[in-house]
Amino acid sequence: QNLKSTIYRGAILRIILLGAPGAGKGTQATFIKQHFNIPQISTGDMLRAAVKAGTPLGLEAKSFMDSGGLVPDAVIIGMVNERIKEADCANGFLFDGFPRTVAQAQALDKLLTLKKTDIAIVLALDVTEKELINRLLNRGKTSGRSDDTNEDVIKKRFTVYTNETSPVAD
Secondary structure, rough: OHHHHHHOOOOOEEEEEEEEOOOHHHHHHHHHHHHHHOOOOOOOHHHHHHHHOOOOHHHHHHHHHHOOOOHHHHHHHHHHHHOOOOOOOOEEEEEEOOOOHHHHHHHHHOOOOHHOOOOOEEEEEEOOOOHHHHHHHHHHHHHHOHHOOHHHHHHHHHHHHHHHHHHHHH
């Protein structure tokens, strides 16, 4: 409700939602996208869909994923660029967990500058490590995600978030 009161009617909303794994990004993104009628954009979902559809960017991403490597920032930014051109993004969009690195944030800034637009709001969800571990272990019981069932893996994910993604908010 506080977010809505700070935004004037008819504003084009471009939002970044940041937070560690288990912080509640997906849950909050669902509320925000429904409330403001804007699409939720998850680069993980985009990667899986592009690979499944066999798009050129999807095929490029698949080659990295199949070899166990990370998909380069340039590929991610290319996918984001294509996604935000779609009609449902005309009145704004919500990035769920993107950008994940400072390099991605800088590339996004350049992309949006070329489009003569910017991000309106960055929301960072701050949750203690202890609570994140509890949430992810509980989620792991029903999600089927192996990375949510092992406390050591969860702690490693939290460290990666702290080192690589947390600086994006700055």
